[in-house]
Every structure is written in C-alpha cells, then in structure tokens.
Amino acid sequence: MTLLHAQARLRDAATGDLLGGAELAGRVSEVAKELADLPSGVLFLRVGLDLTSVLRYLGAFEAGRAVALLDPAQDREVLDGLVSRFRPAAVLGIDDEPAPGYSQDWVREDADGVEQHPDLAVMLPTSGSTGNPKFVRLSRSAILANADAIAEVLGIDSDEVAPTSLPLHYSYGMSVLNSHLRKGATVLLEGSGVVARPFWDAVTKYEVTSLAGVPYHYEMLRRLRFDPAKYPSLRTLTQAGGKLRTELVSEFNDKMRAVGGQMFVMYGQTEAAPRMATVPSDRLTEKLGSAGPALPGGTFSIRDEDGNEITEPGVAGEVVYRGPNVMMGYAESEAELALGDETGGVLVTGDLGYLDSDGFLYITGRLKRIGKVFGNRVNLDDLEQIVKGYGAAAAVPAGDKVVVFLDRADKDTCKQAAKTLSETLHMHVTGFDVRPAEGFPQLPSGKIDYRSLEAQV
Amino acid sequence: MSLNDRLRGVFVDALQLDDSVDVENLKYRDIEEWDSVGHMALVAAIEDEFDVQFETEQVIDMSSFKVAVDMLKGFGAGE
Numbered sequence: 001m002t003l004l005h006a007q008a009r010l011r012d013a014a015t016g017d018l019l020g021g022a023e024l025a026g027r028v029s030e031v032a033k034e035l036a037d038l039p040s041g042v043l044f045l046r047v048g049l050d051l052t053s054v055l056r057y058l059g060a061f062e063a064g065r066a067v068a069l070l071d072p073a074q075d076r077e078v079l080d081g082l083v084s085r086f087r088p089a090a091v092l093g094i095d096d097e098p099a100p101g102y103s104q105d106w107v108r109e110d111a112d113g114v115e116q117h118p119d120l121a122v123m124l125p126t127s128g129s130t131g132n133p134k135f136v137r138l139s140r141s142a143i144l145a146n147a148d149a150i151a152e153v154l155g156i157d158s159d160e161v162a163p164t165s166l167p168l169h170y171s172y173g174m175s176v177l178n179s180h181l182r183k184g185a186t187v188l189l190e191g192s193g194v195v196a197r198p199f200w201d202a203v204t205k206y207e208v209t210s211l212a213g214v215p216y217h218y219e220m221l222r223r224l225r226f227d228p229a230k231y232p233s234l235r236t237l238t239q240a241g242g243k244l245r246t247e248l249v250s251e252f253n254d255k256m257r258a259v260g261g262q263m264f265v266m267y268g269q270t271e272a273a274p275r276m277a278t279v280p281s282d283r284l285t286e287k288l289g290s291a292g293p294a295l296p297g298g299t300f301s302i303r304d305e306d307g308n309e310i311t312e313p314g315v316a317g318e319v320v321y322r323g324p325n326v327m328m329g330y331a332e333s334e335a336e337l338a339l340g341d342e343t344g345g346v347l348v349t350g351d352l353g354y355l356d357s358d359g360f361l362y363i364t365g366r367l368k369r370i371g372k373v374f375g376n377r378v379n380l381d382d383l384e385q386i387v388k389g390y391g392a393a394a395a396v397p398a399g400d401k402v403v404v405f406l407d408r409a410d411k412d413t414c415k416q417a418a419k420t421l422s423e424t425l426h427m428h429v430t431g432f433d434v435r436p437a438e439g440f441p442q443l444p445s446g447k448i449d450y451r452s453l454e455a456q457v
Numbered sequence: 458m459s460l461n462d463r464l465r466g467v468f469v470d471a472l473q474l475d476d477s478v479d480v481e482n483l484k485y486r487d488i489e490e491w492d493s494v495g496h497m498a499l500v501a502a503i504e505d506e507f508d509v510q511f512e513t514e515q516v517i518d519m520s521s522f523k524v525a526v527d528m529l530k531g532f533g534a535g536e
Binding site for chain 2: 192193220224429431
C-alpha cells in the first residue's frame with residue numbers, strides 16, 4: 001500500500017517541470033533508500049512547498065520511516081527543544097549550524113536511538129500549544145484510510161489538479177497532497193499563496209481544478225472579489241480549519257454553483273489525520289452551518305457530561321469520533337516513538353455539538369478554552385500565561401483571531417504583547433488583537449466572565 | 458510628510474516591523490511578517506491611510522514597497 005498512485009504527478013510551479021509515472025516513483029525510491037540508511041529514530045522534515053520537500057516526505061513514507069513534518073520557518077530555539085526531546089535520526093531541510101550531537105549534515109552521531117513502532121508513519125505538531133509542542137502520531141493505515149475517504153467524498157480522480165495553498169506541516173495541507181497523489185491526480189507545488197500574482201498565474205497556466213482554504217483564505221478571496229468565471233478550470237472549493245461564517249459559505253457556494261462548480265465545507269482535527277466530516281456539496285444550502293456527516297468508515301456520537309451517549313437528535317454534548325483515521329496517540333518525547341495504538345480508533349474531540357436526524361454534525365463550541373488563529377488551534381489559557389509579564393490578561397476567541405484584554409495597559413504595551421504572542425506561537429501578529437481593559441467583568445464565583453468579554457468583541 | 462514616509466509608517470504599523478527592517482526595499486515574503494495574512498492587513502491599512510480602494514489585480518500585484526508607491530502615485534495620492 002502506497003500513497004503514490006501510478007498516475008500521480010507533481011508539478012513544480014517554480015520550474016514548470018512535471019514529474020510523474022516511473023520517473024516520480026524512481027525519484028521517491030532513491031530518497032527512500034537514502035533515508036533507510038539513517039540511524040533509528042524519527043526523521044524531522046522541515047517541509048516547504050517545494051519538490052525536494054515533497055520527495056523527502058514521500059520517500060520517508062515509502063521507506064516506512066516515521067517522519068515529523070515541521071514548519072520550515074520555525075524558530076531555531078523551538079527546533080532545538082524538539083531535537084533534544086525527540087533525538088531525531090536526522091533533520092532534513094535545514095542548513096543552519098547543526099545542533100550538538102549532530103553531524104554537519106544534521107545526522108545524529110549516536111547510532112543508538114529508540115526503534116519506532118512499525119505502524120508509525122507521520123507525526124504532526126499539534127497547533128497552538130506553547131513552549132512544549134507535542135506531536136500527533138499517525139499510522140500508515142490512518143493516513144491512507146483518510147486519503148481514500150477524502151477522495152471518495154470530494155470525487156477526486158486523476159484529472160484533478162490541486163495547488164499547495166496550505167503548508168504541508170499543517171494537517172489539512174498534508175491531506176490535500178495525500179488524497180490527490182493517492183488517486184493519481186496532479187499536485188501543483190506553488191508557494192506564493194492566494195494573494196500573489198504567481199499563484200493565480202499558475203492556477204490558469206496549469207489548469208488548477210480545486211482550491212483548499214481555511215476561513216481566512218475565504219476572507220481574503222472575498223476581499224479580492226474572487227470570480228470563478230475567470231478561472232474556467234477551477235470548479236471545486238474546499239473549506240476546513242475552523243467555522244467559516246455562514247454568509248461566506250453561502251456566498252462562495254452561490255458563486256461556484258453559478259459556474260457549474262461546487263463548494264465543500266469540512267470538519268477535522270490533526271488527531272484524525274485530519275478529516276472527520278464533509279458536507280456533500282449538493283446539500284450545503286439545506287444544511288448550512290453543519291460540519292457534515294462522518295466520512296465513509298467513520299461515525300460520530302455525542303456524549304453528556306457523565307460520558308453517557310446522547311441518542312436524541314438535536315441535543316448537544318461532547319463530539320466523539322470513531323474511525324480508521326484516528327491517531328495512535330500523542331508523543332512528547334523520543335520514548336513514545338515505540339508506542340503502538342493507544343486510542344483504539346476513538347477520538348474524544350473536545351468539541352461540543354449535536355447531530356441532526358440525518359446524522360449531520362453541528363459544532364456549537366469547545367469544551368476547553370480554545371481559540372483559532374488563522375486555522376491553528378490555540379489554548380486561550382496558555383495565551384494569558386505568555387503575556388502575564390505585561391499584566392493580567394483575559395483571552396477570548398473572535399472568529400479567526402483571538403482578542404486578548406490586557407488590564408491597565410497602554411497602546412504600546414498591547415503592541416508589544418501581540419508581538420510576544422506572535423513570536424512565541426509563530427503565528428502572524430495580526431491574529432492577536434490585544435486591547436487595553438480596565439479590570440475584567442467577573443462571575444459571582446470571582447472568575448473572569450469570559451462570556452461577557454466575548455460579547456464585547 | 459512625503460508619500461514614501463507615510464507609506465513606510467503604514468508598513469511598520471500594519472506589519473509591526475522592527476526599526477532594523479529596510480522597508481523601502483522590502484518585497485512580499487522577504488520577511489515572515491509580510492506573508493499572505495500580513496498582506497491583507499497591509500492592503501487594508503494602506504487603503505485607510507490614503508483613502509483609496511485597490512482593485513483585485515492591484516492587490517495581487519502589490520509585490521513590493523516600490524510597487525505600492527507606484528500604485529499610490531497612480532491614484533494621485535500624496536501629491
């Protein structure tokens with residue numbers, strides 16, 4: 001079982017080169033051979049939107065070597081922390097001065113390392129956690145099952161051409177790559193993003209058929225007055241990574257339908273490799289606001305505070321997903337590389353929601369205090385901790401951003417605090433709206449009244 | 458204040474740049490702050506400051522500080 005269908009192709013937008021068939025398979029096996037010779041342990045891959053990165057990812061997958069996908073722009077300090085905790089066999093995609101214990105080309109000098117579990121294929125960072133990032137452990141079978149299920153619900157076949165509109169260390173970006181390669185489609189490697197001319201030139205030139213985006217992409221596309229009539233090949237939009245405002249779902253759905261295209265709204269978590277649900281495009285209007293039914297092979301259930309299943313439709317509780325794509329578990333250090341499956345295919349999502357009588361899921365909130373910054377999950381309590389040096393803070397979610405109220409702060413302090421959050425979490429500074437406050441509203445219990453703060457944003 | 462100075466101020470504010478950044482020679486994606494997210498914040502801030510409205514084509518063509526200056530001159534801004 002492999003990710004690479006015989007017809008799968010990679011198009012490098014930088015050079016225009018198209019790599020497919022035996023040539024692509026040959027390049028992947030070459031990389032796989034090189035990687036097989038490295039010491040035991042996970043491979044760290046700083047994965048960019050370029051051919052070398054993708055060949056390394058595919059090579060590791062084919063070689064049966066666990067590969068952790070990392071942001072190529074990640075701070076050296078964070079990388080060093082991960083290297084010392086996970087002792088990777090090698091770090092690929094870096095030309096910095098090597099970490100202690102690593103050769104000039106970033107291969108671990110000590111040949112002894114933890115032997116990975118044979119099922120382990122990909123590790124993805126869980127977004128948002130501070131200081132102490134951990135990885136989600138995904139098995140080979142979970143990756144393949146999810147790629148197949150996604151391809152089935154989206155109707156991906158070998159005629160599709162998908163650009164890399166999302167980073168590959170982000171689970172949604174990885175799944176676009178996987179689901180297309182698995183079905184013999186073409187993936188266009190383009191790194192400049194939806195606000196830049198080269199991206200749209202490549203969409204036209206290489207006849208891109210679909211585009212994947214998180215809510216902020218749709219906000220951008222709206223601002224750009226995106227008109228699918230200008231891109232005759234582009235007929236499918238997919239959206240995940242947080243709830244998109246229903247007005248925008250309708251607007252883009254209408255635009256796409258007007259030209260004979262389709263729009264898919266989806267739901268997932270990195271812990272599920274990542275897709276759990278997709279709304280069939282022909283039911284989007286009727287089921288506006290829904291995350292859709294579970295993917296083929298998966299099921300949702302809703303449970304109450306005591307852990308009992310709620311069977312009545314329309315009653316909200318915690319969303320639990322079961323399916324072949326659920327992670328093996330988390331990894332916080334090298335030792336966990338050897339662990340097998342710890343979840344039994346059950347993912348307790350931490351999301352609150354309900355199922356309607358057709359089995360469509362509606363997400364209503366989060367159990368924990370979680371916000372999203374441009375599609376990435378952040379723990380709001382962590383944010384408050386990060387900026388506590390600037391004063392007492394109260395963080396609340398605000399769509400694609402987070403608003404942080406900072407007690408008795410002036411404008412400059414707020415700006416500094418936003419910068420600290422951006423640097424610590426490695427997310428764009430405009431995702432953190434830090435505002436001065438004069439004390440916080442309180443609940444009778446003396447705790448901060450976050451609901452009333454949320455109402456202020 | 459000259460057009461360049463005003464625009465430099467908008468770049469510094471919108472992208473929250475350090476003093477060390479050579480703003481006038483900046484190009485899209487030269488620095489982390491000017492990624493796609495930063496770009497949209499930047500475009501909105503320029504529109505506010507100069508009271509202009511960019512066309513779609515202009516938004517995606519605004520690939521450097523210098524290009525932004527030329528576009529603003531095209532609007533007759535800062536004269």
